Amino acid sequence: MTQIRAPGRKTGTQRPSRLQSSRSIKLTGRGAVVALFAACFLSLLIAAWTGWGTFADVMFVMTCGVVTCYTRVSGLRAVVVCPPLAFFAGSVLAQALTAPDTFSALEGILVTLGSSALWLFTGTALVVAIALGRGYRPKVPAIPQLSNLREALGDVWPFRSERTDLWTRRR
Numbered sequence: 001m002t003q004i005r006a007p008g009r010k011t012g013t014q015r016p017s018r019l020q021s022s023r024s025i026k027l028t029g030r031g032a033v034v035a036l037f038a039a040c041f042l043s044l045l046i047a048a049w050t051g052w053g054t055f056a057d058v059m060f061v062m063t064c065g066v067v068t069c070y071t072r073v074s075g076l077r078a079v080v081v082c083p084p085l086a087f088f089a090g091s092v093l094a095q096a097l098t099a100p101d102t103f104s105a106l107e108g109i110l111v112t113l114g115s116s117a118l119w120l121f122t123g124t125a126l127v128v129a130i131a132l133g134r135g136y137r138p139k140v141p142a143i144p145q146l147s148n149l150r151e152a153l154g155d156v157w158p159f160r161s162e163r164t165d166l167w168t169r170r171r
Contacts, residue, residue: 026070027075040086065130083120
């Protein structure tokens with residue numbers, strides 16, 4: 001006997017598509033920034049205490065991806081901007097707590113940022129890619145000089161015929 005529908009499901013019900021989010025947790029922009037900072041700070045503390053420098057970098061990239069996935073689309077603007085700043089602030093705070101003196105703290109901050117530069121770039125690129133995939137589009141202000149291109153080009157090409165105006169018409 002051939003079974004047409006799955007057992008236990010009604011005929012007219014549909015599951016949400018894979019592209020729709022079925023997650024119950026949604027972060028605001030500020031909540032995502034705080035979560036990213038907390039993850040950076042804690043992973044940098046663990047890395048300082050254990051000596052695993054790559055642990056903080058991997059946690060940063062992973063947290064960037066997770067935080068971007070769980071943030072509302074309206075809060076993605078703050079998330080796109082903040083990953084390097086959150087890592088810097090976490091590094092400053094972690095070095096202030098673990099370094100014996102000010103010079104060692106400054107040296108530790110610079111060494112951490114220098115050795116993590118590729119990871120910072122990767123995490124930021126991951127955030128931008130996921131945000132664009134989720135529908136974030138940056139709002140670029142219009143340039144007033146180019147708002148009416150047809151009038152601007154009218155001064156340059158005053159004599160138009162049907163043949164030269166073909167490139168401006170939509171097909």
